[in-house]
Amino acid sequence: MVDPVIRSLPLSGSYGGSSAVRLEAAPPAERLSLRARPEDVAALSGALGLDLPVKPKTSASANGRMALWLGPDEWLVIGEEGAGLMQEATNSGVTHSAVDISHRNTAILVSGPGAAAAINTGCPQDLSLAVFPVGACSRTVFGKVEIVLLRTAVDAFRVEIWRSFSDYAFGLLSEGARDAAF
């Protein structure tokens, strides 16, 4: 009998890239869309076990989880599967809005010497290291869709994308990866 509760990633089985860029689907993760007032940031930081960044375009990473600054009162928190982020946010005891978007988003890991060039095929941001250093993150556009971009290393990025747009983004990244290898 077929087990009806097997869940596969939107991009499972996808692979692509070129000699300069490696594209792979990120493993499943727990994600939180978190919004809070400035005075409640400290309590939420304590509850989640990492300091929510308050500077534009920055991220924080601790205890196997990441918090990405998206706006003055908005963060994307990414943790390992089963991290229980929702419960931790609730335990903070302060007013906030937390929405579990673990399955709304999926992620593509882009790495290699041509990673920035591949992303720049559809993204207008300056991805030079001086302007977009390791740890920098931003919500932006990629081709026709919205993404959240995080630089995880000098030549590695994480592209967070809505699951229904992931095929499009993966396809465009594959084209970019080919161009970056020329």
Add this chain to the structure above:
Amino acid sequence: MLLIHCPYCEEDRSELEFRWAGEAHIARPENIAAISDEEFAEYFFLRNNEKGLTYERWRHIHGCGRFFNAARDTVSDRFLMTYKAGLPKQALPETGASEKTVETYEATEGDAR
């Protein structure tokens, strides 16, 4: 591609991340149920649509998501200044460059025979 300075991201970003959101500094009447239809139409529908310097709301919709205000020249399409939402209308910073130097069709339109 136009670069627009987002006062919340504190950075110049591509116009692709932004969306126009109408004229700025339009205050909603406090007694909206009491005003006449004409006054409501004035508030709700009628816009100045000025040529040249305009104050507009923009939204960094594919970035930080915030609304902010911008002073823009509709003739040259140049953004003269942006500032956070909620601030009063800002005076333009003094700059040496004159917008009159921009050659456009509109600039000579009035002389057409």
